[in-house]
Amino acid sequence: xxxxxxxxxxELPAYSIPEVARLIRVPQATVRSWALGRRYPTVDxxxxxxxxxxxxxxxxxxxxxxxxxxxLHVLSAIRRDHGVRLGEVRKAVDYLRRRFKSxxxxxxxxxxxxxxxxxxxxYGELVDASDQGQMxxxxxxxSYLDRIERDARGAAIRLYPFTTSREEPDRRTVVIDxxxxxxxxxxxxxxxxxxxxxxxxxxxxxxQEIAQDxxxxxxxxxxxxxxxxxxx
DNA sequence: AGGATGGGGTAATCTGGAAA
DNA sequence: TTTCCAGATTACCCCATCCT
Numbered sequence: 001x002x003x004x005x006x007x008x009x010x011e012l013p014a015y016s017i018p019e020v021a022r023l024i025r026v027p028q029a030t031v032r033s034w035a036l037g038r039r040y041p042t043v044d045x046x047x048x049x050x051x052x053x054x055x056x057x058x059x060x061x062x063x064x065x066x067x068x069x070x071x072l073h074v075l076s077a078i079r080r081d082h083g084v085r086l087g088e089v090r091k092a093v094d095y096l097r098r099r100f101k102s103x104x105x106x107x108x109x110x111x112x113x114x115x116x117x118x119x120x121x122x123y124g125e126l127v128d129a130s131d132q133g134q135m136x137x138x139x140x141x142x143s144y145l146d147r148i149e150r151d152a153r154g155a156a157i158r159l160y161p162f163t164t165s166r167e168e169p170d171r172r173t174v175v176i177d178x179x180x181x182x183x184x185x186x187x188x189x190x191x192x193x194x195x196x197x198x199x200x201x202x203x204x205x206x207x208q209e210i211a212q213d214x215x216x217x218x219x220x221x222x223x224x225x226x227x228x229x230x231x232x
Numbered sequence: 233a234g235g236a237t238g239g240g241g242t243a244a245t246c247t248g249g250a251a252a
Numbered sequence: 253t254t255t256c257c258a259g260a261t262t263a264c265c266c267c268a269t270c271c272t
Contacts (some may be wrong), residue, residue, distance in 0.1 A: 027255075027256055027257090028256085029255070029256045029257075030254090030255060030256065033254075033255075033256090038254095050253075050254070086253080086254065086255095
């Protein structure tokens with residue numbers, strides 16, 4: 001049965017901008033700028049364009065695909081956790097785009113294998129970053145890239161978003177899979193949307209009760225509730 | 233009765249602009 | 253240049269009322 005109209009669910013426009021912002025915990029206005037770009041006025045009263053950083057699935061209607069979600073997840077690591085100036089990010093991403101001949105280099109497997117080194121080295125050349133600085137960045141990027149699961153051909157098929165602070169060791173309580181619940185975040189391995197968990201909690205059920213019903217630890221349930229409420 | 237219409241309030245989204 | 257706040261705008265939902 002084909003419920004995706006013959007298209008790869010990874011490519012389908014499935015997420016609004018505010019939704020992506022919640023899922024990867026980046027301020028909504030920032031996601032908007034990265035995805036759509038924006039005009040801004042300069043001192044001499046000329047309107048300039050802040051170019052979008054990624055190419056989204058449906059720019060006209062402002063919908064993003066799962067692949068776009070993955071790109072922004074990686075971009076947020078580079079930009080927000082590491083404070084690399086966006087100008088440098090753009091140059092490095094352009095470089096990867098040409099090098100990999102890909103429209104979405106940040107979401108590619110090559111990014112995960114040798115892309116990080118290439119990116120960081122290129123970035124190092126651009127801004128003359130120290131070896132130590134480069135190493136720290138590789139570590140940070142890896143912690144984000146490790147949360148992307150790929151199929152045999154290397155295409156991203158699942159994303160485990162950070163549910164708590166970025167420093168937290170890698171807990172994988174929540175998963176986003178475009179083939180499960182149409183890409184809504186679910187508890188790993190259950191197909192149970194975190195939104196449903198949060199709803200039950202708000203309706204008065206305790207995490208213990210919910211955990212019992214689903215057959216998971218109440219720890220995981222609390223994590224899902226936290227993810228949903230922080231997202232809101 | 234049962235669907236169509238619209239009023240009114242809330243939630244979601246967009247946009248201008250200040251701050252960094 | 254870039255981020256992101258906060259106020260403005262638009263979408264959405266619920267329910268009462270109207271029409272057939």
